[in-house]
Every structure is written in C-alpha cells, then in structure tokens.
Amino acid sequence: MEEFVTLTIDDQExxxxxxxxxxxxxxxxxxxxxxxxxxxxxxxxxxxxxxxxEVEGRRGFATSCIQKAExxxxxxxHTPEVLEARHIILDLILSNHKIECLTCTRSGNCELQKxxxxxNVQKIEFPGExxxxxxxxxxxxxxxxxxxxxxxxxxxxxxxxxxxxxAIDCIERGFESCISTTYDNSLNDVDCTFCGQxxxxxPTGALHEKENIDDVWTKLKDPDTYVVVQTAPxxxxxxxxxxxxxxxxxxxxxxxxxxxxxxFDKVFDTNTGADLTIMEEANxxxxxxxxxxxLPMITSCSPGWVRFAEKNxxxxxxxxxxxxxxxxxxxxxxxxxxxxxxxxDRNKICTVSVMPCIxxxxxxxxxxxxxxxxxxxxxxxxxxELSRMIKQANIDFNQLEDNEFDNPMGEASGAGxxxxxxxxxxxxxxxxxxxxxxxxxxxxIEYQEVRGEKGIKEATLNVxxxxxxxxxxxxxxxxxxxxxQIKEGKSPYHxxxxxxxxxxxxxxxxxxxxxxxxxxxxxxxxxxxxSLYAIDxxxxxxxxxxxxxxxxxxxxxxxxxxxxxxHKYLHTKYWEKPKYELEEG
Amino acid sequence: xxxxxxxxxxxxxxxxxxxxxxxxAINIKKASVCGLGQSAPNPVLSTLRYFREEFKEHAIxxxxxxxxxxxxxxxxxxxxxCKGCSLCQKHCPVDAIEGEARETRVINQExxxxxxTCIASCPFHAIQ
Numbered sequence: 001m002e003e004f005v006t007l008t009i010d011d012q013e014x015x016x017x018x019x020x021x022x023x024x025x026x027x028x029x030x031x032x033x034x035x036x037x038x039x040x041x042x043x044x045x046x047x048x049x050x051x052x053x054e055v056e057g058r059r060g061f062a063t064s065c066i067q068k069a070e071x072x073x074x075x076x077x078h079t080p081e082v083l084e085a086r087h088i089i090l091d092l093i094l095s096n097h098k099i100e101c102l103t104c105t106r107s108g109n110c111e112l113q114k115x116x117x118x119x120n121v122q123k124i125e126f127p128g129e130x131x132x133x134x135x136x137x138x139x140x141x142x143x144x145x146x147x148x149x150x151x152x153x154x155x156x157x158x159x160x161x162x163x164x165x166x167a168i169d170c171i172e173r174g175f176e177s178c179i180s181t182t183y184d185n186s187l188n189d190v191d192c193t194f195c196g197q198x199x200x201x202x203p204t205g206a207l208h209e210k211e212n213i214d215d216v217w218t219k220l221k222d223p224d225t226y227v228v229v230q231t232a233p234x235x236x237x238x239x240x241x242x243x244x245x246x247x248x249x250x251x252x253x254x255x256x257x258x259x260x261x262x263x264f265d266k267v268f269d270t271n272t273g274a275d276l277t278i279m280e281e282a283n284x285x286x287x288x289x290x291x292x293x294x295l296p297m298i299t300s301c302s303p304g305w306v307r308f309a310e311k312n313x314x315x316x317x318x319x320x321x322x323x324x325x326x327x328x329x330x331x332x333x334x335x336x337x338x339x340x341x342x343x344x345d346r347n348k349i350c351t352v353s354v355m356p357c358i359x360x361x362x363x364x365x366x367x368x369x370x371x372x373x374x375x376x377x378x379x380x381x382x383x384x385e386l387s388r389m390i391k392q393a394n395i396d397f398n399q400l401e402d403n404e405f406d407n408p409m410g411e412a413s414g415a416g417x418x419x420x421x422x423x424x425x426x427x428x429x430x431x432x433x434x435x436x437x438x439x440x441x442x443x444x445i446e447y448q449e450v451r452g453e454k455g456i457k458e459a460t461l462n463v464x465x466x467x468x469x470x471x472x473x474x475x476x477x478x479x480x481x482x483x484x485q486i487k488e489g490k491s492p493y494h495x496x497x498x499x500x501x502x503x504x505x506x507x508x509x510x511x512x513x514x515x516x517x518x519x520x521x522x523x524x525x526x527x528x529x530x531s532l533y534a535i536d537x538x539x540x541x542x543x544x545x546x547x548x549x550x551x552x553x554x555x556x557x558x559x560x561x562x563x564x565x566x567h568k569y570l571h572t573k574y575w576e577k578p579k580y581e582l583e584e585g
Numbered sequence: 586x587x588x589x590x591x592x593x594x595x596x597x598x599x600x601x602x603x604x605x606x607x608x609x610a611i612n613i614k615k616a617s618v619c620g621l622g623q624s625a626p627n628p629v630l631s632t633l634r635y636f637r638e639e640f641k642e643h644a645i646x647x648x649x650x651x652x653x654x655x656x657x658x659x660x661x662x663x664x665x666x667c668k669g670c671s672l673c674q675k676h677c678p679v680d681a682i683e684g685e686a687r688e689t690r691v692i693n694q695e696x697x698x699x700x701x702t703c704i705a706s707c708p709f710h711a712i713q
Contacts, residue, residue: 060616
C-alpha cells in the first residue's frame with residue numbers, strides 16, 4: 001500500500017505520496033514555486049536555490065526541488081524573508097550573466113529572463129567583475145557562449161546521465177567555475193556527438209545551434225541559384241509551437257506555403273527521402289539476412305549516433321547500414337536525377353534541409369557527403385531557425401492557407417512520416433522487408449511493439465518461416481548498452497534501430513525548446529509522435545515500396561535497390577575517429 | 586561582498602552600499618547549503634554590528650580612523666605637539682616629510698604612502 005503524507009503549504013493542506021518533493025506537492029496545490037536548475041528526473045540537485053522555501057522549525061531555507069515532503073510540515077513559499085533571499089539569488093546570478101537580451105537567440109524563451117520579469121528586476125543590483133570566456137564556435141553544430149552560462153548544470157546532467165557521454169563537466173572552483181570539456185578544448189575536438197540535447201536543456205542562451213540563416217537568405221536572393229528545400233518529418237509537428245500552437249500540431253500545409261513565400265524554388269518532403277532510405281535499407285537488410293552479412297544491422301539515419309559509433313566503437317562500424325540518412329540521399333537525388341530531368345545545372349542548385357537536428361549540420365559538412373564534387377546538402381537549418389526565418393519574412397504563419405509539397409517528388413508514404421519518432425524507421429523498414437520476403441501484401445502493418453517511450457524496445461517477428469529479432473533504441477545511453485552487447489557477441493538481434501536523441505527526431509536538438517515546467521508537466525515526445533502516427537494513419541500509401549515516386553526513381557535512374565548507381569549516390573562509408581582530437585603541447 | 590567592501594575602503598562607497606552589503610551577507614548566510622557559505626559572511630556581519638559607525642565614516646566622511654584603508658587614510662602632524670626633532674623625517678622611507686631644522690614638520694600628502702613609520706617614530710605622539 002502506498003503511504004501518504006499531509007503537509008501545509010501556504011495555508012493549504014495537501015496530501016501527497018510519501019517521497020514527493022515539496023515542489024511537486026506545491027504544484028498539486030496550485031502553487032508555482034520558481035525554479036531554474038531543476039529539470040525533472042534529469043537535474044534535481046538544488047543548485048541554483050531559486051526554489052527555496054521556509055519550513056517552520058527548520059534552520060535556514062529548504063530547497064523545495066529536492067526536499068521531500070514530511071508529515072505535518074508547514075511550508076511558506078512567499079514570506080518576505082524568502083522573497084528577499086530569492087531576489088538576491090537572482091540578482092547574483094544576473095550579476096555574472098552577459099545581458100544582451102536584445103540580440104540573444106533565446107530572448108523570449110529564456111528561463112532567466114522570465115524569472116527576472118517575474119521578480120520585477122529593474123536594475124543589476126550587484127554589478128562587479130564578470131567572468132570572461134571565449135566563445136566556442138569551432139564545431140559546425142553548436143556554439144557555446146559561457147558568458148551567458150549560469151552554471152545550473154542542466155547540460156551536464158543531460159550529457160552525463162541521459163546520454164551517458166559526459167563530454168562536458170564543471171571545471172575550476174568558485175568564481176572561475178565553468179562548464180567545459182576535456183582539457184578545455186572545443187566541443188568539436190572532444191567526444192561530443194552533437195546530439196544537441198544540451199541545447200534543449202539550457203535555460204539561457206549559453207548554448208545554441210550554429211546559425212545558417214544568413215547563408216540561406218543569401219542563396220535565396222541570388223537569382224542564378226535554384227534553391228530547393230526539404231523538410232524532415234519531425235519538423236511539421238513541432239514548428240507550430242514557435243507560433244503559439246499546441247504541442248504536436250501538424251502544420252505541414254502552412255509550412256509549405258511559408259517556404260514557397262520565402263522564395264524557395266522547390267519545396268520537397270524528406271519523407272520521400274525516407275522512403276528511398278527504406279528501399280535501400282530494407283534491401284540491404286534482406287541481403288545481409290539471406291547472405292552471410294554482418295548482423296545485427298544497425299540503422300544509420302541519426303548523425304549523432306553515427307558520430308558516437310565512429311568515436312567509440314570503431315571496430316563495429318560494419319554493423320552500420322551503409323545507407324546515407326534520408327535528407328542526404330534526397331539531396332543527392334535532387335542534384336542528380338532531378339537536375340537531369342528538369343535540365344537544371346546541378347552546380348547552380350542549392351539544397352537546404354530543414355531538420356529537427358543540429359548533428360545534421362555536422363553531417364552535411366562531412367567530406368564524403370558529395371557525389372562528383374556536388375555537395376548532397378549545402379545547408380541544414382533547424383526547426384528553430386526556420387521559425388526565425390518565417391518571422392523575418394513578415395509571414396503571418398497562423399493565417400496561412402495550406403499547400404502541398406511540390407511534384408514530381410512530393411509524394412511520400414506514411415512510413416516516411418513516422419521516421420521522425422523512435423521506432424519509426426524500424427516499422428517502416430519492416431513493412432517493406434516483410435512484404436518483400438513474404439512476397440505478398442501484408443495488411444497488419446502497425447507494429448505496436450516498436451512504438452512508445454521506452455528507451456529499448458524489442459520484438460520478434462516471424463517472416464517467411466524465419467524468426468527475426470528486432471530492437472529499437474533511442475538515447476545514446478541505451479545505444480551504449482546495445483553496442484556493449486554486440487561487442488560481447490551476445491546480441492540476439494538481426495536489426496537494430498538507433499536514434500541518438502531520447503524519443504527520436506521529434507525530440508531532436510534542433511526542435512523548439514521547451515522550458516523545465518512544460519517538460520515536467522507534458523509528455524512533449526508523445527504529443528509530437530502521436531501527430532506523426534496520425535499522419536501515417538491518414539496516408540493512403542503506408543509502405544515505402546508502394547510510393548509511385550520510388551517506382552519512377554528506380555525505373556528511370558537507379559535501376560534497383562543496391563545497384564551500382566544506388567551505391568554511388570545513396571550509400572556512404574564510416575571511419576573510426578579518435579575520441580579526442582587534442583592539439584599537441 | 587568583497588567588491589562592495591573594497592569600494593567602501595577606497596572611499597568610493599555610499600550609505601546604500603552598506604545597506605546592500607548587509608542585505609547580501611544576511612541572505613548568503615541564510616540561503617547557503619554548505620557550512621562555508623553559511624559562515625563566510627560572519628566577519629562582515631559582526632563588524633557591521635560592532636563597528637557600524639566606522640563603516641559610515643568610510644561611506645560619508647571618506648575617513649578611516651585606523652588609517653588601514655590606505656586610499657582614504659591621511660596622516661598629519663599636530664603642529665602644537667611637534668617639537669621639530671626631525672626623527673620622523675629621518676625614518677620616512679619616501680622623504681615625504683618636509684621642514685627645516687627645529688621647525689614644525691609637515692607631511693607632503695602627495696608623496697606619503699601611509700606606511701605609518703613616522704607615527705611609530707614620534708616620541709611626542711604628535712603624528713596621527
């Protein structure tokens with residue numbers, strides 16, 4: 001039986017389960033205690049001390065985010081003493097924060113800024129010496145400006161506990177304290193995978209993506225450049241959030257209209273690229289199962305995961321599918337098949353991908369991601385960057401009419417749509433692989449076993465008399481477990497899907513940032529993922545190989561999956577990379 | 586806290602700084618988790634309790650009774666008590682004391698480094 005405790009918070013009696021924190025209990029009583037370093041289930045350390053409350057009979061203030069509620073406790077959350085202390089704590093945090101709100105990317109979505117407003121901070125009470133850090137913008141994905149860091153350690157907790165990478169931690173003591181990497185190197189040169197979960201966790205503007213907005217505007221302005229844009233499945237279910245729509249709203253139609261108004265010559269759907277990935281990946285899987293290929297085969301759509309594997313499991317890279325990720329494949333198709341078919345000089349085409357991911361920025365800059373000198377994808381912008389561009393273009397997003405993706409490559413299957421959530425790639429691949437192996441059309445195509453929020457999901461399928469064991473993994477901590485299993489030779493699986501971000505692309509590092517309060521109260525992942533599954537359910541075509549665009553592509557250009565042409569344009573190689581690339585001396 | 590204290594010692598503080606300092610010290614003590622944070626403000630709080638007048642002198646009159654705050658300290662020779670013995674002149678490391686033999690000596694404030702050597706050397710306690 002569960003035990004309950006009763007306590008009084010601000011004269012209200014609350015009954016909560018034993019073990020509940022004062023913060024949680026207060027929430028149940030409708031009291032909103034301010035927090036800053038608190039990130040539910042990730043960073044519960046009582047570091048910033050914004051959430052202090054007075055507990056009668058206790059010396060000093062209690063930190064409500066970690067202090068458990070006890071029977072008969074009498075808590076006050078807004079006595080003059082608490083308010084004064086909280087104000088001073090905020091003043092002290094602000095005194096060492098580079099305040100440039102007007103030009104900060106997080107302005108309006110900054111938890112520190114919101115607190116300053118809440119507490120009516122009208123001046124910096126304790127101006128003084130400020131710590132000085134150089135901005136680290138060496139990597140193609142992440143910019144770190146630690147002059148804005150407030151040392152809440154949410155990024156550290158995310159990197160260390162959720163992803164189990166531990167690329168960053170606190171160095172030095174006291175005033176010199178700062179979040180840094182091994183030997184204080186750039187994120188580019190250490191074991192960071194560019195998953196971007198730290199950006200999602202950061203309450204301020206200390207961490208953000210490396211913007212490519214200006215580059216894209218420049219290309220759009222140039223009349224000689226034919227700019228083609230493609231949008232990832234997870235973008236359409238999150239972009240609306242930047243325009244005050246409910247989490248998970250599918251804004252595909254409005255997004256397409258906005259992109260066309262911004263001046264993109266063609267607006268394509270990465271879902272079509274996803275279908276192509278499935279054609280290749282399912283084929284590769286069948287070849288590996290039927291032949292003597294390396295098993296388990298692991299998906300390679302997530303560039304954060306690929307970088308993780310290259311840095312940590314260099315000897316197991318043969319397990320990775322040689323397929324490029326969907327947007328890279330699609331970029332290659334645009335610059336080859338599409339360019340030829342429509343008689344456009346491929347050197348004049350600029351491909352832009354809108355992605356929920358910042359590791360894709362790194363991926364598109366990888367040397368090998370080009371065919372005959374033409375980069376597959378020229379620029380990657382995140383969902384957040386797209387929302388900023390739409391705002392810059394004076395587009396009233398909420399009022400836009402709906403539009404469809406451009407043809408000839410606008411058709412995509414429902415299987416492509418679910419790529420954006422954990423389990424989606426697996427489900428899509430299985431739909432095609434099963435049909436191919438059994439040589440018939442299977443009606444039951446919803447694989448519930450691979451859906452849901454669990455970090456590791458597994459299922460056993462019986463296909464054409466063979467038992468196929470599959471696993472779906474999201475989050476690099478879980479990926480590590482899988483890889484260790486493979487290393488020991490104990491992996492029972494044939495096919496594993498791995499996504500670097502917990503929850504898959506819908507929770508990627510380039511998605512709209514949700515504050516700690518929203519993350520604690522709403523299952524953002526589920527809302528966005530459900531929206532993707534709804535798209536799949538409504539689709540007429542729900543299997544990649546039934547997409548007419550695929551037939552057209554293979555008939556006219558690639559011949560068949562796994563052909564020489566397909567390998568030239570759609571497949572890639574991986575290299576073992578040193579974990580740290582430290583400079584000598 | 587240190588920065589506010591230094592400001593006061595340099596004669597650049599105001600009464601508001603004393604208020605700020607006290608508020609800060611009290612709240613650091615109350616809101617800290619660790620013992621260091623809870624006790625680090627104690628020296629400030631106890632000096633504020635027992636020597637508040639001196640804090641005020643620093644802020645309002647820009648004066649330091651003990652001449653410990655070198656920036657605002659001012660050492661002067663009382664002409665009534667000075668017998669012109671020249672001992673202070675001999676001891677001064679920077680030759681800041683001026684005056685002819687058997688005359689009352691005067692400290693050149695621009696040269697003086699407020700080291701206090703002259704105070705110790707004066708047999709008539711004429712220097713303060």
